[in-house]
Amino acid sequence: MSFSIxxxxxxxxxxxxxxxxxxxxxxxxxxxxxxxxxxKELSGDVESKHDPKLDNK
Structure with a gap:
């Protein structure tokens, strides 16, 4: 059984x-x-979601 157009x-x-x-x-x-x-995730173009402002605390 084949499907046609x-x-x-x-x-x-x-x-x-x-x-x-x-x-x-x-x-x-x-x-x-x-x-x-x-x-985009596979190619690595996504910026890091790490927030450097939180490291100052």
Whole structure:
């Protein structure tokens, strides 16, 4: 059993009808920001969360 383009389009249409475009858009944005944050953590570009002001106490 293989899936073709018409099968995938029908599946996409059913998903859009069930969830709506606004919910799918927000889900896509959430997943995108999560992936971007994950890649940023892996590359080491994130600044240290250590606050030097707290060391003076």
């Amino acid at each position: 018409p099968h995938l389009l029908m599946f996409l249409a059913v998903v859009v009808l069930l969830f709506g475009t606004k919910k799918l858009r927000s889900l896509g944005e959430d997943v995108g920001s999560a992936i971007k944050g994950f890649k």
